[in-house]
Amino acid sequence: MMAKSTINFIVNGSKCECDLPSGTPLLYYLRNDLELNGPKFGCGLGQCGACTILVNGVATRSCITLVEDVSDAEVITLDGLGSREDPHPLQSAFIDQQAAQCGYCMNGMIMTAVGFLAKNSTPTEGEIKEAVSANLCRCGTHQRIIAAIKQGAKGMANES
Amino acid sequence: MKADLNHDALRRFILKAAGAAALTMHFSFLPQELMASGLKSSRSLKGNSNLENWIQIDERGLVTIFTGKVEFGQGIGTALVQIAADELDVAIEKINLIVPDTDISPDEGYTVGSQSVQLSGMAMRQVSAEVRRILLERAASIFQVPIDKLSVADGVISDGSQKITYGQLISIKGDVVGNYKQVTVAKKAADRKISGRSMGRLDIPCKVFAEGAYLHDMRLPGMLHARVVRPVSQGGRLIAVDITSVIKMPGVKKIIQDGSFLAVVAEREEQAIAAAENLSETAVWSELQDLPDQDSLKFFIMSHPETEREILVDMGQEEISTDTKTYEACYFRPYQAHAPVGPSIGVAHWDNGRLKVWSHTQGPYPLKREISSFLSLPEEKIRVIHKGGSGCYGHNPADDAALEAAIIACNMPGIPIRLQWMRQEEFKWEPYGSAMVMDVRASMNKDGSIENWNYNVHGFPHSSRPSGKGGSLLATRYVSGNRKVTPPRRIPSKTGGLDRNARPYYDFKRQKITKNFIEKSPLRTSALRSLGAYANVFAVESFMDELAHQTGQDPVRFRLRHLKDERAKAVIKKVAEMAEWQEEREASEHMAFGRGIAFSRYKNIGGYLAVCVALNVDSRNGQITVSDIYAAVDCGEIINPDGALNQIEGGLLQALSWTLYEEVNFEIHKIISEDWVTYPILTHDRVPKLHVHLVDMPDAPPLGAGEVAQGPLPAAVANALYQATGKRFRELPIIEQK
Ligand code: FES
Ligand code: FES
Numbered sequence: 001m002m003a004k005s006t007i008n009f010i011v012n013g014s015k016c017e018c019d020l021p022s023g024t025p026l027l028y029y030l031r032n033d034l035e036l037n038g039p040k041f042g043c044g045l046g047q048c049g050a051c052t053i054l055v056n057g058v059a060t061r062s063c064i065t066l067v068e069d070v071s072d073a074e075v076i077t078l079d080g081l082g083s084r085e086d087p088h089p090l091q092s093a094f095i096d097q098q099a100a101q102c103g104y105c106m107n108g109m110i111m112t113a114v115g116f117l118a119k120n121s122t123p124t125e126g127e128i129k130e131a132v133s134a135n136l137c138r139c140g141t142h143q144r145i146i147a148a149i150k151q152g153a154k155g156m157a158n159e160s
Numbered sequence: 161m162k163a164d165l166n167h168d169a170l171r172r173f174i175l176k177a178a179g180a181a182a183l184t185m186h187f188s189f190l191p192q193e194l195m196a197s198g199l200k201s202s203r204s205l206k207g208n209s210n211l212e213n214w215i216q217i218d219e220r221g222l223v224t225i226f227t228g229k230v231e232f233g234q235g236i237g238t239a240l241v242q243i244a245a246d247e248l249d250v251a252i253e254k255i256n257l258i259v260p261d262t263d264i265s266p267d268e269g270y271t272v273g274s275q276s277v278q279l280s281g282m283a284m285r286q287v288s289a290e291v292r293r294i295l296l297e298r299a300a301s302i303f304q305v306p307i308d309k310l311s312v313a314d315g316v317i318s319d320g321s322q323k324i325t326y327g328q329l330i331s332i333k334g335d336v337v338g339n340y341k342q343v344t345v346a347k348k349a350a351d352r353k354i355s356g357r358s359m360g361r362l363d364i365p366c367k368v369f370a371e372g373a374y375l376h377d378m379r380l381p382g383m384l385h386a387r388v389v390r391p392v393s394q395g396g397r398l399i400a401v402d403i404t405s406v407i408k409m410p411g412v413k414k415i416i417q418d419g420s421f422l423a424v425v426a427e428r429e430e431q432a433i434a435a436a437e438n439l440s441e442t443a444v445w446s447e448l449q450d451l452p453d454q455d456s457l458k459f460f461i462m463s464h465p466e467t468e469r470e471i472l473v474d475m476g477q478e479e480i481s482t483d484t485k486t487y488e489a490c491y492f493r494p495y496q497a498h499a500p501v502g503p504s505i506g507v508a509h510w511d512n513g514r515l516k517v518w519s520h521t522q523g524p525y526p527l528k529r530e531i532s533s534f535l536s537l538p539e540e541k542i543r544v545i546h547k548g549g550s551g552c553y554g555h556n557p558a559d560d561a562a563l564e565a566a567i568i569a570c571n572m573p574g575i576p577i578r579l580q581w582m583r584q585e586e587f588k589w590e591p592y593g594s595a596m597v598m599d600v601r602a603s604m605n606k607d608g609s610i611e612n613w614n615y616n617v618h619g620f621p622h623s624s625r626p627s628g629k630g631g632s633l634l635a636t637r638y639v640s641g642n643r644k645v646t647p648p649r650r651i652p653s654k655t656g657g658l659d660r661n662a663r664p665y666y667d668f669k670r671q672k673i674t675k676n677f678i679e680k681s682p683l684r685t686s687a688l689r690s691l692g693a694y695a696n697v698f699a700v701e702s703f704m705d706e707l708a709h710q711t712g713q714d715p716v717r718f719r720l721r722h723l724k725d726e727r728a729k730a731v732i733k734k735v736a737e738m739a740e741w742q743e744e745r746e747a748s749e750h751m752a753f754g755r756g757i758a759f760s761r762y763k764n765i766g767g768y769l770a771v772c773v774a775l776n777v778d779s780r781n782g783q784i785t786v787s788d789i790y791a792a793v794d795c796g797e798i799i800n801p802d803g804a805l806n807q808i809e810g811g812l813l814q815a816l817s818w819t820l821y822e823e824v825n826f827e828i829h830k831i832i833s834e835d836w837v838t839y840p841i842l843t844h845d846r847v848p849k850l851h852v853h854l855v856d857m858p859d860a861p862p863l864g865a866g867e868v869a870q871g872p873l874p875a876a877v878a879n880a881l882y883q884a885t886g887k888r889f890r891e892l893p894i895i896e897q898k
Contacts, residue, residue, distance in 0.1 A: 021410075028430045037377040038370040042501045042550075043583040044433075047836040050501055079370040091368045098360060098802055101810050102233030103367035104374065104502040104550035133845040136836060138501045139233060139551045140813030142847040144806065 009070045011036075012080025018067050026070060027051045027062040030077060038078025038107045042136070049108035049135030052115075053077045059115030078107045081114065089155025090114060090148065099148035101139035108135045113149045121157055125150065208266040211294075212337045214287040215244065221315045221327030223248060223255045228268025229280040230260050230522060231363060232552035234866050235803035236276040238361045240284050242799050246354040247288030247346055249312035250326070257362075260524045260546040270523035270625065272554075272687065273655065274766060274864025277799055281862065289346040291336050298329045349797070349858035356858050358802035363548070375505050375520050375547040380576035383507075384413055385429040386568045387436035389422040389443060390585060393829050394684065395637070396445035398422055406438045415439070416571050419640030423568050425577065433582070449828045451682045458492045458891075461597045461618045464678045472653055473663060473673040484611050487710055488601035489703055492891040493695035495592040495683050495824040497839060502550030503586040504557040506565030509576040515542045515569065519562035520549025526626045527559050531566050533630030553814070555625050555686035557581060557590045560634040567635060584834040589634060592824055593688025594620040594658065594681060598699035602668075608711045610722060613671040615662060615700070620681035621648030622657030622691040634684075647679060651691070655763045661693040661871055664700045665761045666722035683826065690870035693762060694815065697871025698878070698892065701758035705879040706888065715757055715879065716741055725761070727794050731770040731855065732759050734792035738851055739772035751776045756879025758872035767795030767868040768855075771812070773876040774848075777884045784881065784895065786816060786848040789873075794855040796863040801854055804865040809850050811869030817842035819874040820895045 007018045011034060018029055025044070030036045030053065039062050042050030046064040053062045054076040055069075082088030090110050093099070100106050109132055116131040117123070123131070128149050137145060208214075208228075216224045225244050231237040237257050245252045258265065268280055292312065299317040300307040302324060309319050315326040330336070349356070366373045391398070398420040406424065407415055411431030416423045424439055426432035452460040507518040515537060521527045524544040532539045549558060565579040581589075596619035603612045624646075626632045631646035651657030659675040688694075708718035716736045723729050735741075739755060754777070759770040774788040789812050798804045821840050824833045833839040878889040 024430055028428065032379075032429055035379060036370070037372045037374075040374075040376065040502055041580065042503075043835060045583060045835055047583075048501055077370070082369070084365065084369055087369075094368050095360060095364055098364060098806055100233065100361075100364050100367055101806060102500070102502075102548070102551035103364065104500065106367055107370065110368075129844045129847070133843045136501055136841060136843065138499060138553070138814070138841065140810035140817070140842075141806070142813060142842075142844050143809060143850050146844065146847075 007067050007071045009073050009075060011075045012077060020067050022066065022068040024067045025063055026053075026065045026067050029067055030062060030075075036077050036079045038081075038111070040104060040107050042104070042108075047136075049112060050105060052108040052111040052135070054111060054115055057115065057118055059112045078110055081110070088114070089159060090152035093148040093151035093155060097144045097148040097151060099141055099144035101141050105135060105137040105139075105141070109137070109145050109149070113152060117149075117153050117156055121153060123153060208268070209339050210337065211287055211291055211340055212335065213266045214284060215291050215336070217291070217326050217330050217336065219327045219331040221250070221254060221325050223250050224258060225255060225284065226258050226265045227280045227284070228260050228266045228525065229271045229276040230524070230546045231548055232271070232520065232522070233363075233548070234276070234807055235361050235800055236271070236280065237363060238359060238803060239277055239281055239799040241362060242354045242359055243281050243284045244288045246352045247285050248292050248315070250315045252354065252359075254315065262524050262528045262542070262544045265524070267525040270526060272522055274762065274866040274868070277862040278864060281799060285346045286342070286344070287340055289344040290340055293344040294336050295326055295329050298333050299324050355799045356797070356801070359800050361803060373548055374502070375507060375518055375549050376502060376580065378507055378518060378547060378578070380507070380509065383576040383578050384425050384427060384572070385432040386423055386425045386565065386577050386579040387432045387582070388564055388579065388585070389424065389436050389439045390589060391420065391445035393445070393448040393450070394831070395448045395450060396420070399444045399446055401439065401443040403439070406435050406442070409435050409438060414572060416568055418567070419638055421567070421635055421638040423564070425568060425572060447829050451826050451828050453828065454826055457494065457595055458597050461595060461678065466678060466680065467618070468677045468679070470675045470677065471672065472659060472675055473671055475670045475672065483606050484603040486601060486603040487707060488599070489706060489888070489890060490597065490599040491695070491699040491702060493596045493698065494892060495595045495685070496688060496818050496822045497587060497592055497824055497833065498553045498556040498590055498688055499587065499839060499841065500550035500553065500556060503581040503583055504561040505549060505578070505580040506558070506562035507576065507578050508562070508565035508569035510569045510573045513541065515566060517542065517544045517562050517566050518547050519544060520547060520552070520558045521562060522552060522555065522558070523626065526628060527562055529628035530559065530626030530630060530632060531563055533628060534563060534633070534636070535566065535570060554593070554688040555591055555623065557586065557634070559626050560589070563633045563635050567639070587834045587839055588831045591624055591684045591686030593694070594622055594685040594692070596658065596692065596695040598695060600699060600703050602703065602707060604707060604711055608713055610666070610668045610707065611670065613664065613668040615664075615671070616674045616676060617659055617662045617692065617696060618676040618678070619658045619692065619695075620678050620685045622660070622685065622687055623649040623651055624684065624686040625649065648686070655765070656692060658692045659696070660691045660763060661696040661700070661760055663764060665725070665728060665764055666704075666719070667724055668722065683824065683831065689811070689814070690762070690867040693760070693867070693871040694818065694874065697758070697760040698874040701760065701872060701875030702878050702888075702890065705756065705758075705875065705882065709882070719757075719759055728759065728761060728768055731768045731792040731794050732757070734853060734855070735770040735772050735790050738792060738853060739774065739788070739790040741772065750779050752779060752884040754880040754882065754884030756876040756881070756883060758875035758879060760871040762864070762868045762871065767793060767863040767865055769793045769808075769868040769872055771869070771872045771876045773873070773880045775877070775880045775884065777881065784820065786846075786877065788849045788851065789816070790851045791869065792853045792855065793865065793868060794857060795865045795868060796857050796860040798854060798862070798865070804854060805852055807865050808852050808869050811867060812850060812873055813842060813847060815870045815873035816848070816877065819877050819892055821893050823893050
């Protein structure tokens with residue numbers, strides 16, 4: 001048995017006391033205990049990006065991140081990124097560009113883009129593609145996703 | 161809510177709930193209370209011919225529409241809302257769509273074949289028109305004016321001086337019910353204001369704001385998590401398993417073993433995963449060496465002793481005169497996977513003598529019948545409710561997961577069970593798209609036209625969807641009792657499975673088309689987006705290109721001269737214009753450029769698509785870079801042009817991924833494609849620019865857009881590569897061969 005001790009961190013602005021055994025992938029805590037819908041299970045292997053969240057602003061794959069890895073950190077998921085009333089510019093952009101078919105990859109695309117745009121606010125199209133190229137989309141929505149991230153980048157620049 | 165609730169009260173309840181939800185979200189789910197009770201009375205909603213099966217309007221004028229077609233990101237839900245809004249003259253915001261639910265929705269079978277707009281959409285249009293007319297008649301009799309003096313705007317009927325709303329008419333005169341009588345003509349294309357215009361898909365915001373759009377997001381009170389443990393070989397039998405240590409693992413509630421079906425249920429998801437991994441280590445399975453050698457799969461298919469040969473077309477003997485020259489070629493497509501980003505999932509709950517199953521199936525009713533016969537449970541004891549999953553692309557393991565969840569739920573009455581497949585399971589246990597071999601021979605006249613065309617397609621079944629006999633799904637092969645596996649469905653050659661688009665859409669003097677069907681595939685197969693059309697059009701359109709080049713003809717003109725259908729010619733001409741088609745091969749120092757064209761009419765009765773692929777090949781390392789894809793598409797009337805574009809773009813890119821990278825790999829005893837490393841797909845950095853043109857055909861019947869791109873794309877890639885390299889690529893995937 002793994003050691004059990006409370007791990008504290010912040011998710012979408014709220015304090016969490018997680019007392020799951022260390023070694024538990026963060027994804028299951030977020031989805032099943034906090035009932036968040038943003039991060040998705042896609043592979044559990046760090047290969048697809050569907051489970052991406054932000055940890056202290058850095059895009060991170062929650063399926064291969066353990067609960068103890070985010071001790072004292074600030075986690076943001078798509079659920080906390082924005083709302084219908086106050087959408088994040090990337091959320092508005094994904095709607096404007098209709099950048100989804102099934103949309104299962106969208107969480108990963110948006111969260112990876114948020115992390116990336118924080119480091120590079122005026123990216124070229126090539127840099128955007130590169131940034132999300134390890135996020136898989138099976139529906140072939142790629143062109144719209146890139147267009148949405150471009151639009152989101154402009155939106156974020158205008159906001160700041 | 162009590163079980164003896166009458167139909168009318170149930171309906172009001174649906175409307176109240178649905179109406180409230182309509183203000184915020186169009187794709188609502190029935191509230192839990194309704195799911196839990198009042199089900200018996202809903203039987204009267206069965207059958208598709210009653211107006212109220214499709215449309216119900218309440219006293220507030222809120223409209224609820226029902227469909228049996230499922231939304232999987234292709235946008236059918238939005239299209240249906242657009243159609244109803246247009247025909248009823250009601251604002252989009254007042255319409256709420258109820259997702260397919262076998263207790264209340266019309267039975268529309270499967271959502272397949274790019275036919276949802278033709279079927280559900282046109283039904284919705286007709287019924288909407290009829291409901292509108294009935295309401296107008298009521299208003300006319302109240303106002304004492306002829307019906308043609310009335311006009312409607314957003315559910316308000318007016319004769320110029322007096323006004324009455326749909327809602328008021330419903331309160332005064334009751335619901336619009338009864339048989340659809342086919343007496344009303346729907347609006348002319350020119351009078352439609354909402355259909356035919358791009359509209360944001362109604363399901364997207366819910367996904368963007370993480371509001372729980374997916375079945376994966378469903379959480380029921382007291383729900384437990386299950387995982388299935390699988391053998392190494394597809395046909396492996398469970399010989400022994402030691403559960404003593406696993407049952408003691410944290411959170412483990414139950415281990416279910418029924419023959420070779422082995423599953424574990426735990427309180428938490430990660431506990432179920434850990435327990436399944438542990439079980440997998442202790443379980444002993446028989447190993448079968450029953451798969452062919454992958455390297456000689458083509459030969460295996462072509463020389464299979466149990467091939468059923470069926471001649472589909474035979475326009476007489478081939479006369480090889482001295483004036484004709486004969487060419488031949490053989491093409492291959494491997495097994496390919498649906499491979500959605502999110503693995504399949506089923507949720508099931510045995511509750512008070514009734515089994516509820518939530519699934520991202522393409523056919524809620526057929527799944528219900530399959531589960532009923534598998535479990536020997538009367539159909540009325542089962543309710544299947546659709547909830548969206550990850551992309552669908554045909555018959556993926558959604559139904560398998562649903563049945564497995566149902567089996568587990570029956571073992572744990574009262575407890576909702578969530579069974580999600582793991583990534584490796586999704587890859588190794590899905591029903592693949594069939595491997596196929598196409599060989600073709602043609603002789604050319606000296607005037608450069610095709611004289612004889614002799615085509616053979618070889619391959620495995622393209623549908624093992626739930627048949628209702630209880631033996632179609634994966635679990636059949638593992639549970640005890642020697643259950644009979646239902647033979648795969650024979651798809652009639654009108655649309656075809658293996659032979660879909662085996663007949664070229666061209667006019668050749670003589671053609672002979674033969675289907676060589678092998679019922680038993682070494683790897684389980686079923687419908688993958690476009691079925692046999694992907695490989696058949698690859699072969700036909702590659703060979704057309706070969707013949708054009710062999711006889712020194714321009715591939716565009718060569719196609720045009722063999723076509724009669726003007727709509728077919730129009731898309732080819734259009735794409736040639738878009739891509740600034742030219743014959744000459746361009747080259748720079750290290751880069752060879754190529755353009756390839758291909759065309760098909762999906763199923764020969766569906767949408768038309770011509771595509772031109774532009775690519776370059778780096779002679780230093782053989783790397784292929786597809787830079788642009790141009791497509792011209794005629795799919796008849798289009799309800800939501802941007803939605804159709806989205807689907808076509810997606811189809812092109814998915815087909816590009818199949819064509820360049822995808823192949824299910826296996827050894828003699830097991831499948832080895834099991835994740836995104838062993839089964840790579842197209843990534844963002846390799847995505848070309850897409851240029852798609854939709855031909856505007858508002859008055860033509862809708863032909864469907866979802867699968868039009870799959871067939872022509874691979875041939876256009878291979879033809880472009882020929883132009884760039886002078887080499888023919890006849891085996892897929894292409895990237896492997898450079
Ligand atoms: S689910 Fe985490 S990377 Fe795929
Ligand atoms: S939209 Fe379906 S996986 Fe990207």
